[in-house]
Amino acid sequence: MTTQFPVSDGNATPESAPAVADPNKPLLEIRDLQISFTTGVGEVHAVRGANLTVYPGQNVAIVGESGSGKSTTAASIIDLLPGTGKVTGGSIMFDGRELVGAPRAETEALRGRAIGMVPQDPMSNLNPVWRIGTQVTEALKANGFKGSKAELRTRVADVLAEAGLPDAERRARQYPHEFSGGMRQRALIGIGLASRPQLLIADEPTSALDVTVQRQILDHLGDMTRDLGTAVLFITHDLGLAAERAEHLVVMFKGQVVESGPAQQILADPQHPYTKRLVASAPSLASRRIQTAHVSGQESAELHAHHLGEKPPASNEAVKVEHLTKVFQIRGARPGSSTDFTAVDDVSFTLGRGRTLALVGESGSGKSTAANMVLGLLEPTSGTVEFDGTDVSTLNPKQAFAFRRRIQPVFQNPYGSLDPMFSIYRSIEEPLKLHNVGSKKSREKRVRELLDMVSLPQSAMRRFPNELSGGQRQRIAIARALALKPEVVVLDEAVSALDVLVQAQILDLLDELQTDLGLSYLFITHDLAVVRQIADDVVVMQNGKVVEQATTDEVFDNPRQQYTRDLLEAIPGAHLVGNVAGG
Template identity: 60%
Template sequence: MGAFAGFYGGWLDSLLSRIGDIFFSIPYILAAIVVMSVFSTNRNVFTLAFAIGGFAWASTARVVRAEVLRVRQADFVTASRALGKSRFGTLVSHVVPNAIAPLLVITTISLAAAVVAEATLAFLGVGLGSNVMSWGNDISAAQQSLRVAPMALIYPSIILTVTVLAFILLGELIRDALDPESEGPPMNATSREPLLSVRDLHVAFESQSGSREVLHSVTFDIFPGETIAIVGESGSGKSTTASAIIQLLPGTGHVTSGSIMLGDDDLTLYNQAQMANIRGREIGYVPQDPMSNLNPVWSIGFQVKEAVRANGIASGKKEIEARAVEVLKQAGLADAEKRMHQYPHQFSGGMRQRALIGIGLAADPKLLIADEPTSALDVTVQRVILDHMAKLTREKGTSVLLITHDLGLAAERAERIIVMKDGEIVESGPSRLILENPQHPYTQRLVAAAPSIASQRIQAVAEDRGVKSLDDLADATPTLRVRGLTKDYKIRQGSFRSEPFRAVDAVSFDIPRGKTLALVGESGSGKSTVAKMVLKLEDPTSGAIEIDGVDVSGLSRKQTFDLRRRMQPVFQDPYGSLDPMRNIGNTIAEPLEIHKVGDSASRRARVNELLDQVSLPRALASRYANELSGGQRQRVAIARALALKPDIVILDEAVSALDVLVQDQILKLLADLQSELGLTYLFITHDLAVVRVAADLVCVMERGKVVEQGTVDEIFANPTQEYTKRLLDAIPGASIPLGGGVADGL
């Protein structure tokens, strides 16, 4: 019941959740006593199972629903549906395998609880009878002769306790065995006295093959009121450094040597209870992945209020509510009062990240560690968030450790930049000096690949695309035509009440064959909703979508299935778009299997061909997603999208989560594939610097409406709408000249 409620959502979720709440409100032990008393003349194993499980299931269903709801949000689940797989098939083949580890844990815990419940019923005399072997009967009998033979009570009590602990331990062992990422690391001065001082820090991860050191002699200082940025490609050690500071290293990671001094205290000597008092109050933390760090079963408002309450920022229901609304407003959510009642899955990725940033800043910490805090945000919201961080720095002496792959943002917001590669610091110094005159070859490569709007490299590439104005495309036949597209949602307000919300309002655009249209705008502007409707993952309230002149709204189920061969998505998160339980070969071959294309031999050949196309070694086919870097995962996602030889590819923030070097490689790959295969791209993005490189046409959206559209040259050179001008002006680092031999390389 929990699995169906979590996966299908909507009215079914509401109905099943209310039923579960009714059963959950009844103490299951009390209910079991009543049931066993009613069936006193006909007690058997089935009666006992019904008595215990008939009411105890509700708590298990809640946990199952939460876990399924978490997995349901993953991009690989959406990708499976976009391939044409049925919802039930997606539930069985993708959701259940990825939720199975925690579900097995709750199953073993439930079995342990059932053992305790049976013993309790037997002890109270409402079990299967005194002649049946039961620890409850043994304890009850021992109680009668406690003074004569006290050990008779201790033995069954110990055995019962050990049995319960064994079930729980079994669940933990199963979870660790089934977790594909349980081993190894992820591949990914105003004052003379520093606030934080890191000295000779070494971090290692343990695995079956031994210890592997991932940080080597990392040393730096952060002074009160200072903002420093750590930059580098995926796997360079940026996030590992941040996690080590607050003792939140994943898996088997641990500090092997070195010190992390916060004032006079060495945090490497703190236990978890002591660190709990440091996190939030002294050191705030904003993680990168918003969906993994927000509980899907609680509203956004509840989670913000929990952070406010836990850090002692406010007391009293009204004061906590007011502070929570203020926190969300400071994070850039103008309609915070309404958003408080919504759940994470009802937020866009950028809006979820804003909520996390608000939670991180809620307690006004001395140091804020922000791990890619704006990678999922549009440029205008970036400015709101980063301006707020700067305001804290000025007014309260708050220091900021910014982990980012955006060199423009680093130069604009940080006083100093630390460049990391392979777990070591290769260069550090004042921000402008590092970007304008990088010394280390690796830093020069980073700067050369940075998609700054001021970069001469990007200007040259944009001019080579050959589309100056809409007149150049007047005779081109649109492959994809959208007319008057509108989407309304009903937002639940509780007690089965809801109110309408218009996410997309009369959107229209055309994409000629072989061209790229970039759909840009702030988070929540409706970009991704348009993409889902084009992919037929959402049904429009009104409007039309035409593919080569055919309106797709009236297609039958089989015709829709056939249409999916022509349209495929590539999603934002390279870590969430691939099923971790499937190897790379099976992941790429899945579209071929769903559409029954070829036999196993031809599918293997097609997988090898696709790996070649995206410049990945064929040996990766037998490996799993957790063994690949972010850039490699995104190449796999592109290969999967190309498996059925589609005409149209929907790129939903496909490069925003990647560091600049990998981003540059993926953009070049997409351009080469478009030229080679004649692909048509719908590019959903908030990064206007990337638009300058990748797109022919631009469509600007604000609050669900298209406010301006034209060619890249027209929009960038002469924007007519104030909103578009604000988007362009807000690009971080746009006015900073970059070094690294950019111009020389043209």
């Protein structure tokens, strides 16, 4: 790995102060870039004719959904294309040098030194068996740091301190598992900027983090790169984040740049149909709840009764949770010893019939634990879950089995929630079979009906999950949840893993289904932007406790608690809403 960097030595760039380049000369200029991958079925053109310009010290964002070629474009700049990827045409000029077809030693010399990289996943991008300090040291050494051991140690502490890690010297001796996700990402940003590159590529730098942490980290990254005069190329799927952090946007779709230009202009006046859709469906920019077709609980209750063909329900409260508490015992250091951890602490809320209640909080706030107790998958330590007026814990096994039909979950990960060995047909039929609903024939009819309901072609039932996209799998998961005609659906981060356009489609679908079938949703999410689109009422949770509880409009227009305000502040692009509403 250690090269002698003949190229950068030849270039008159001083060791520690980059970005003295002419500010009006492009730092990075990509022209007509073509990238293709060789696969079993032939060539796949991942990037087709992309153009991109970055000036020194500027922030540019590439926006696009997964598979749009945005990461591939970024990877090609530092010649780190995965697998069989190859640049087949076009040019990448960096600081006046052509990178396409440059010898390996040359691109290797650029990496880290002139072009830094902040990877997407802080969990897997630090080596778990090395101390943080060692990993920073390695990065410094690989990029030609020359100095004594003591100097190196001070430099490592400086790098971490710059990245916003307090008590840096002690932190340097810790291992990655002792860091939280946000701290790891800070360390990675420190490593990326350690050698004072002219350009930093940040590939979804915060998509794995909580919104409030995301905001802190991006703010810090912004301050740092501004002070250092580093240009930043953001890769993101989040239009709001891109518009907030960059002045120039490049929108990619299916390997092509469909629109590029000043961020404000693109946001206010998108030209290309894809960009229009993207702007329209970006949750952080959308103004109000979708449709709001159900006017009152009364109306949907009637609908519901009709749908079930049964007597109208006993109460207008689908789920009522009172003083719910869950204590986990965490194994202590010595065998036999244990400490109590209260994951959910005295939580009460009510989900009205035909309404949507959002449980909002960051990771570790106890929202999923609460949901699992509502689903009956976890025993509460104390407190009650009432379903349609009946305390769930008093049910005998037979009644409990019947209760399962009336409340169904949809999970976050569309890749994990369907059994890969089951065809789509079997996946959707399984609940019907398990509860002995109908004959084989009528079950097949019902599966076809459900596929129609979630807007998938009936022929999809012959497929296996791996042949479908994330959005399609989530539709299947919804169809499976609806198979038994439940009254309540618990959506545990059900749209968090999806691209914005697909997310918007699924949210629309959920809303339609709610109107048609009178469903009640318990919507678990960390994303307040989505809450605004779908929920009627909001419960904000922090560290297992409910901190605020009100209707959606109240929470958004008049948040009472500081924590809620922080969450709202942290929505990327939240400030841009007013701007966009006109356009």
